[in-house]
Amino acid sequence: MLAHLPALQVVIPLISAPACVLVTRANWAWLLATAVSIISFVIALLLVHEVSEHGVLSYHLGGWRPPLGIEYRIDHLSAYLLTIVAATASITMIAARESIKQEIPPEKASLFFSAYLLCLTGLLGIIASGDAFNIFVFLEISSLSSYVLIAMGRDRRALTAAYQYLIMGTIGATFILIGVGLLYMLTGTLNIQDLQQRIPAIVDSRTLHAAFAFLTAGISLKIALFPLHLWLPNAYAHAPSMITVFLSATATKVSVYVLLRFFFDLFPQEISLQQFHLGKILLPLSIIAILTASFVAIFQENIKRMLAYSSVAQIGYMTLAIGLGSADGTIAGMVYLFNHAIIKGGLFLAMACVLLRIGSVQLEDFAGLGRRMPWTMAAVVLLGLGLIGIPFTAGFVSKWYVLSAAIEQGHWLAAIVVVGGSLLTVLYIWKIIEHAYFKTPVSATRQSQVILEAPRQMLLPLWLLVAGSFYFGLDTSFSLGFASTAVQALFH
Amino acid sequence: MITGYFNYWVVIILMMMGFYIVISDSNLIKKIIGLNIFQTSVFILFISMSKVKGGTAPILIAGADVYSNPLPHVLILTAIVVGVSTSALGLAIIAKIHRAYGTVDETIIHEQDDLQDEN
Amino acid sequence: MNPRSSLILREVCRLVIPAVMLFALYVQFHGEYGPGGGFQAGVIFAAAVILYALVYGRQKAQRILPTETVRYFIAAGVLLYAGVGVATMLLGGNFLDYNVLLQGHQQAQHLGIFLIELGVGVTVGAVMIAIFYTLDEFCE
Amino acid sequence: MDIETIVNISLLTMLALTVVVLIRMKSLLAIALSSGVYSFLSAGLFVAMDAVDVAFTEAAVGAGITTILLLVTIAITGREQTVSKHKRFLPIAVITITGAALIYGTLDMPPYGDAKAPIHTHVAPHYLTQSSEEIGIPNVVTSVLASYRGYDTLGEVVVIFTAAVGVLLLLGNAAKRSGRKQ
Numbered sequence: 001m002l003a004h005l006p007a008l009q010v011v012i013p014l015i016s017a018p019a020c021v022l023v024t025r026a027n028w029a030w031l032l033a034t035a036v037s038i039i040s041f042v043i044a045l046l047l048v049h050e051v052s053e054h055g056v057l058s059y060h061l062g063g064w065r066p067p068l069g070i071e072y073r074i075d076h077l078s079a080y081l082l083t084i085v086a087a088t089a090s091i092t093m094i095a096a097r098e099s100i101k102q103e104i105p106p107e108k109a110s111l112f113f114s115a116y117l118l119c120l121t122g123l124l125g126i127i128a129s130g131d132a133f134n135i136f137v138f139l140e141i142s143s144l145s146s147y148v149l150i151a152m153g154r155d156r157r158a159l160t161a162a163y164q165y166l167i168m169g170t171i172g173a174t175f176i177l178i179g180v181g182l183l184y185m186l187t188g189t190l191n192i193q194d195l196q197q198r199i200p201a202i203v204d205s206r207t208l209h210a211a212f213a214f215l216t217a218g219i220s221l222k223i224a225l226f227p228l229h230l231w232l233p234n235a236y237a238h239a240p241s242m243i244t245v246f247l248s249a250t251a252t253k254v255s256v257y258v259l260l261r262f263f264f265d266l267f268p269q270e271i272s273l274q275q276f277h278l279g280k281i282l283l284p285l286s287i288i289a290i291l292t293a294s295f296v297a298i299f300q301e302n303i304k305r306m307l308a309y310s311s312v313a314q315i316g317y318m319t320l321a322i323g324l325g326s327a328d329g330t331i332a333g334m335v336y337l338f339n340h341a342i343i344k345g346g347l348f349l350a351m352a353c354v355l356l357r358i359g360s361v362q363l364e365d366f367a368g369l370g371r372r373m374p375w376t377m378a379a380v381v382l383l384g385l386g387l388i389g390i391p392f393t394a395g396f397v398s399k400w401y402v403l404s405a406a407i408e409q410g411h412w413l414a415a416i417v418v419v420g421g422s423l424l425t426v427l428y429i430w431k432i433i434e435h436a437y438f439k440t441p442v443s444a445t446r447q448s449q450v451i452l453e454a455p456r457q458m459l460l461p462l463w464l465l466v467a468g469s470f471y472f473g474l475d476t477s478f479s480l481g482f483a484s485t486a487v488q489a490l491f492h
Numbered sequence: 493m494i495t496g497y498f499n500y501w502v503v504i505i506l507m508m509m510g511f512y513i514v515i516s517d518s519n520l521i522k523k524i525i526g527l528n529i530f531q532t533s534v535f536i537l538f539i540s541m542s543k544v545k546g547g548t549a550p551i552l553i554a555g556a557d558v559y560s561n562p563l564p565h566v567l568i569l570t571a572i573v574v575g576v577s578t579s580a581l582g583l584a585i586i587a588k589i590h591r592a593y594g595t596v597d598e599t600i601i602h603e604q605d606d607l608q609d610e611n
Numbered sequence: 612m613n614p615r616s617s618l619i620l621r622e623v624c625r626l627v628i629p630a631v632m633l634f635a636l637y638v639q640f641h642g643e644y645g646p647g648g649g650f651q652a653g654v655i656f657a658a659a660v661i662l663y664a665l666v667y668g669r670q671k672a673q674r675i676l677p678t679e680t681v682r683y684f685i686a687a688g689v690l691l692y693a694g695v696g697v698a699t700m701l702l703g704g705n706f707l708d709y710n711v712l713l714q715g716h717q718q719a720q721h722l723g724i725f726l727i728e729l730g731v732g733v734t735v736g737a738v739m740i741a742i743f744y745t746l747d748e749f750c751e
Numbered sequence: 752m753d754i755e756t757i758v759n760i761s762l763l764t765m766l767a768l769t770v771v772v773l774i775r776m777k778s779l780l781a782i783a784l785s786s787g788v789y790s791f792l793s794a795g796l797f798v799a800m801d802a803v804d805v806a807f808t809e810a811a812v813g814a815g816i817t818t819i820l821l822l823v824t825i826a827i828t829g830r831e832q833t834v835s836k837h838k839r840f841l842p843i844a845v846i847t848i849t850g851a852a853l854i855y856g857t858l859d860m861p862p863y864g865d866a867k868a869p870i871h872t873h874v875a876p877h878y879l880t881q882s883s884e885e886i887g888i889p890n891v892v893t894s895v896l897a898s899y900r901g902y903d904t905l906g907e908v909v910v911i912f913t914a915a916v917g918v919l920l921l922l923g924n925a926a927k928r929s930g931r932k933q
Contacts, residue, residue, distance in 0.1 A: 007696075007706040014909060015693045018686035021916065061902040063708030067874050070902045111920040118913045125906070133567055137906035140574045141913055144581055148917035151585055156592035160601055163585045167514060170527055170578050177571060178534055182856060184564075185541045188873030210856025500857045502763040508850040509770045516842035521779055521824060525786045529770060532793050532813060539802045544871055545864035549801040550891040551645065552883055558866070560801035561875045562891040566900055568805050569892075570907040573650065573735075576812045577914035580742050583824040584918040587749055590828040643888040646803040648896070650907075654811040661819060682919070689912050692905050707901045717887035724888070724897040727904070734908050738915040739816055746823045749922040 005050065006059040006072040009043045009082060010125045010138075012036060017117040026109035030097050033113040037089040040124065044082040048482070051079045058130070066130065067191035073130030076486035077265075080334065081127045081257045084341050088249040089120050091345070095461040096242040099352045103154055103240045112152060116246070119145035123254050132180045132266065133190045135258065136173065139222070142254070143169045146247055150239040161234035168231040172221030179215035182207055183266075192266045199267055203275055212276050215262055222255040225282075225319055226289035229312045236308035241352030244304060248311055249345035253337050256318050264330070264490045273325045282323030287417045289316030294424035298431070303361040304351050306428055307344065310387065313421060314340050320417070321402045324409050327491040332401035334483035339394035339472060343386040346465035350380045353454035353462065358446075363435055365446065370437035372451040375459050377436045379466050384429035386469040389422050394472040397480070499540050507533040518598040520589065524582045531575045538564045538571075624666045631659040639732050643721070649728035653735030660736075661743050669747050681741045688734025692727050699723075755799065762796045779825050787818035804892045 001008075016036045023029045050057060051074055059072040074082075093116075104112050122142025129135050147169065151162035184190055186207055187198040202208055217228075224232040232252075236244050263272040272278040293312035300306035318340070321333030351361050353376045358365055370377045386395035399418060406414040441447045453459070472479050510533055513526025542564035550562035586596055593601050635656035642648030664672035696707040704711035709723025766789060773785045790813025797806035861868030882894040896904050 004700055004706065007700070011693065011696065011706060014905075015690065015697070017909070017916075018689040018693075018912060021682065021686045059705065061706055062898060062900075063705045063710060064899050068877060069899050108920055108923070111916050111923070115913070115916050115920060118909065118916065121909065133570075134903055134906065137570060137574070137903055137910065140578075141906060141909050144577060144910060144913045144917065147581060147585070148913070148920055151588070151917075151921055156589075157605060159585055159589045159592060160605070163520060163582065163589060166578065166582050166585065167523055167527070171511075171514065171530075173574075174531055174534060178537070178853075181534070181538050181541070181564075181567075184567075185860060185868070185870055188869040188871070188875065206859040207856045208859075210852050213852050213856075497857050497860070497862065499759065499763070499863045500860065501854060502767065504850055504853045504857070506763075506766055506770060507853070508846040509767075509774065511849065512842055512846045513774060515845060516839065519779070521821070521828065522782060525773070525782055525821070528786055528813070528817060529773070529789055532790060532809070535805070535809070536793055536796060539797055539800050539805060540863060541861075541868070541870060542802065543800045543864050544866045547801060547866075549646075549803045550879065551803075552879075552889040552891060559879050559891070561870055562878055562895050563870070563875050563900075565802045565805050565892050566895045566903070568802070569650065569808055569896060570903055572805070572808050572812055573907045574910050576817055577910050579817055580820055580914045581917045581921075583820055584742075584746070584921045587746065587824055587827050588921055596828045642893050643890055645890065646807050646892075648804070648893055651804075651807050651811055654808075654816060658811070658815055685912060685915050689908055692908055696905070707905070709898065716885070720886045720898055721888070723901075724886075724893065727897055727901060728893075731904065731908055735911060738911050741915050742820065742918045743823070745918050745922045745924075746820065746827070748924055750823060750827050 002046070002050065004059075005043055005047055006057055006074050006128055007061065009040060009047065010072075010121060010128055012039055012043070013117050013121040013124065017114050017121060020110055020114040020117055023110045026101070026106040027097075029110040029113040030093070030100070033116055034090070034093040034096075036117060037086065037093045037120065040120065041083075041086040041090045044079070044086040047074055048079045048083055050074075051076055052482075067189045067194040070134050071130040071191060071193075072128045073193070074128060076482060076489055077257070077260065077334075078127045080338075080482050080486050081254065082124060084253060084338055085120070085123050085127065085250045088246060088341055088345055091461045091464065092242055092246045092249075092349075095245075095349060095352070095458045098455050098457060099242050099356050100240065102356055104152060108152075112149075115145045115148045116243075118142075119149060119246070123250055126254055127257060130192050131190050132183065132192060132195065132262075135261075136177055136180060139176070139258070140173055142251070143173060143222075146243075146251060149243045149247075150235050152243070153238040153240050155238050157234065158238035158240075161231070161238045165231040165235045168221055168228070172218045172228075175214045175218030175221070177218075179211045179213075179218060182211035182214065186211070192261070195266050196268060199271065203271055209276070212267065212272075216278070216281065219255060219259050219262065220285075223252055223259060223319065224255075224312055224315055226285050226292065226312065226316065229289065229293070229315075232312055233305055233308040236311065236348075237302055237305035241304075241348070241355050244308075245345050245348040245352060248308075248348050249341040252311070252315055253341055256315070256322075256333070256337055259319075260322065260330070260490070269490055279323045279325040282319045283411070283414065286316040286320035286323055287414065289313060290320065290417050290421040291424075294421050294428070297428045298424065300428075301363045303354075303363060303366070303432060304348070306363075306432075307347055307351065310425070310428065311344060313425075314344065314387075317399070317402055317418065317421070320414055321405060324405050324411060324414065326405060326409055327487055328401070328408060329405040330487045330490070331480070331484050332398065332405045334487060335401055335476070335480050336398035338479045338483065339386070339398040339469070342465050342468045342472065343383050343393075343395055346383045346462060346469065347380065347387065349458065349462045349465065350376050350383065353458050356458070357451055357454060358449075363431065364442065366432060366435040367439040367441045367446070368436070369451070370433075373453050376454050376462070379459075379462050380436070381433055382466050383469055384433065386473070388425045388429060392470065392473050394469045394479070397473055397476055401480070500537065503533055503536045503540060506536070520586045520596045520598060521583070524579055524586070527582070528575065528579060531571070535568045535571060538568050621666055624662060628659050628663055631662070632656060635659065635736075639728065640725075642728060643724065649731030649733075650735050653732040653737075654739060656732070656736040657739030657743070660740050664743065664747070669744065673744065676740065678741070678744055681737050681744065684733050684737035685741060688730045688732070688737065690730075691733065692730035695723060695726050695730070758799045759796070762792055762799065766792050766796070778830065780822070780830050783818060783821040783825060786821070787814045790814040790817065804890075
């Protein structure tokens with residue numbers, strides 16, 4: 001059965017999605033979704049083990065050898081991402097029951113969890129696939145299901161946010177389709193390894209330039225890279241709480257992975273960097289993203305929206321690190337991706353706790369929460385420290401590596417922006433802390449309201465993430481070690 | 493040279509007209525229609541590259557030896573399905589937006605949201 | 612019953628709809644030789660049901676093909692398709708490697724393709740009908 | 752000029768005219784129908800370019816199903832398009848740049864119909880020459896779709912399944928359903 005692991009990683013959630021539609025009880029649907037997420041996590045860990053022991057795994061779907069058929073190809077990089085996505089999925093689902101019970105009508109729960117499983121299928125499929133068109137198909141599975149999941153938010157603005165995301169996302173996907181089509185036109189193949197062999201010979205083709213441009217634009221839309229980030233803040237702010245947790249820690253991360261897969265593997269990285277100047281595109285946009293999005297975050301009154309803008313900025317750090325164009329920079333970007341999934345996932349999970357108990361995430365409603373939801377707010381503080389990048393947190397490790405990669409490349413502006421962005425982060429995190437601990441509720445109804453601490457089923461996963469944020473600040477053997485091996489393979 | 497690329501150029505113009513509708517029109521339904529046109533034109537681009545002069549449809553029959561390339565056909569069959577799925581979902585969201593806002597015009601929706609913020 | 616549809620229209624549809632359904636079946640099982648296959652067949656079958664619903668009213672269509680049943684078919688098609696993949700795995704092949712299904716590889720390929728095309732047809736037809744039902748119900 | 756080229760050019764011209772008309776129209780109903788016409792014309796073009804399977808699907812889906820869905824949605828939301836176009840400059844700039852990038856990209860493309868283009872010499876010949884032995888059915892599109900790239904088709908079915916789940920989740924009258932069950 002070990003030989004089938006790459007396929008099982010994707011096929012198990014794929015099969016459970018239609019099965020979930022047939023489940024009638026809300027609790028059973030949740031149980032199925034949780035069980036599948038945990039099984040995916042176990043498979044991801046097994047794949048990490050297999051890849052470390054035996055190197056790259058290639059699985060021929062349908063039994064046809066590539067490039068005739070579709071190949072699943074698990075290398076260090078994909079195993080790394082699979083672990084992040086499946087781990088996030090497990091933690092989200094374990095914590096999700098109460099929150100979803102409150103936000104989604106019970107008779108719709110089975111469809112809702114089915115949509116979630118489809119999203120998971122899509123994300124895992126993108127990572128596992130070694131075929132450019134197959135990546136497009138699974139990208140669409142994950143995108144369509146995330147539009148649905150976002151539209152299920154309580155506010156009517158969730159609908160407009162989902163619609164906006166649908167339009168932008170489809171434009172992005174169509175651009176990627178055009179890019180893949182042009183690549184196919186030039187080479188006659190869709191297999192990533194095969195394309196990699198054939199691209200150096202046609203590097204002067206103007207068609208290849210156009211393909212590169214369309215792929216860059218399409219993937220940037222999916223990553224929410226400045227100035228194509230406009231869909232993200234509304235989508236994250238209005239989606240159901242647990243969906244924000246899940247998507248913030250996975251969706252854009254997988255898009256960053258697609259960026260790496262296409263431009264450091266499908267296009268050999270020296271061609272992307274030297275002939276197509278990928279770094280010169282990414283660096284300025286990332287710098288603007290970090291500064292403007294952090295700045296805008298400071299003025300948000302809705303905390304989910306604030307954290308969403310913060311995500312745009314954090315994505316900027318990752319693309320900045322990748323845009324530096326060195327192996328060290330890319331490793332830093334991967335470590336950043338890993339740590340940010342933990343920290344931002346945790347922060348949004350804390351917001352889910354708050355929403356569950358007080359029904360709002362407006363800044364003014366945070367007044368006095370420090371005393372009334374002590375465990376949730378303490379987690380916000382500790383995760384906030386990680387987001388800022390205080391030493392001994394995972395956030396420090398990731399910022400440190402980005403900073404040193406920037407300095408190593410002699411890119412002083414980038415280095416200054418990395419530090420400056422952290423200072424802006426202090427400002428908006430401080431706003432939350434100030435309200436939670438140093439203000440009392442203004443309205444009489446809030447003052448007299450009895451507010452319970454979040455249920456244990458949510459606090460435990462939340463504190464697991466807090467612990468992760470500190471653990472990976474000290475022990476970097478997986479987050480850094482595995483990422484280095486992954487990136488070294490791309491840079492040969 | 494001109495005849496060799498004429499097809500592609502017209503198709504690109506069609507694509508861009510569809511794309512224009514998506515990003516310029518404020519009516520949500522018309523945006524979806526624009527998206528359809530944009531995507532259908534991309535399909536034409538793919539099918540154009542599969543064509544071989546003097547070839548026939550890739551259904552093997554005695555007497556034919558030049559066939560057009562079947563692979564882009566397969567890809568586009570998938571892409572058509574993806575397209576109709578996206579449209580269906582978009583239209584469902586529009587129906588709900590109409591119920592929540594009473595309009596399907598982006599500008600009016602934004603005005604309503606801003607008004608709500610002020611209150 | 613839809614009051615707007617005239618007697619003539621209803622009588623014409625009584626003849627046309629079975630013919631369209633037959634055509635759908637032809638397209639479903641003839642895809643190996645000519646253009647067509649599960650996807651097109653599913654769409655055509657759905658079109659026949661939708662035509663019926665437009666002419667005779669949705670409620671009447673739902674009495675013959677209830678929403679619940681359609682919902683089962685939506686899942687059933689995907690499960691059939693993926694199930695073929697699981698079966699090939701259990702028989703010792705890779706996912707969706709039809710060659711392990713039967714002895715002769717061409718027969719095996721035929722069987723695999725037949726089954727997955729059926730899965731495609733069932734899901735696609737059911738999905739189209741379900742989407743139409745739902746949109747139309749929402750319309751009221 | 753041979754007959755194929757004439758058919759191609761006239762269909763492409765009609766497509767272009769349809770879009771131009773569509774952009775200027777105000778009535779949503781007419782716009783939806785024109786988009787159906789657009790799909791139908793492209794189906795014709797697909798036949799002219801030997802893609803019979805694609806043509807079949809485009810006619811059934813683009814001209815058929817999509818148009819029905821559009822009409823039902825318009826019945827829900829009301830027919831007339833509210834006239835309020837604001838943005839002009841930015842969209843034109845965006846499509847000019849995008850279009851220019853694509854035109855630039857065509858300059859090194861293999862010419863239309865060229866049998867020596869890479870896509871006709873790598874991978875695809877295997878399907879055309881070996882599939883009758885390896886699969887044993889005459890329609891190569893079906894062979895590739897259902898076997899060589901059968902996994903993509905599974906993905907495609909999952910995509911459409913996702914759309915159904917989405918529509919049911921968003922619009923499904925859940926109260927009625929559970930009410931009937933009790």
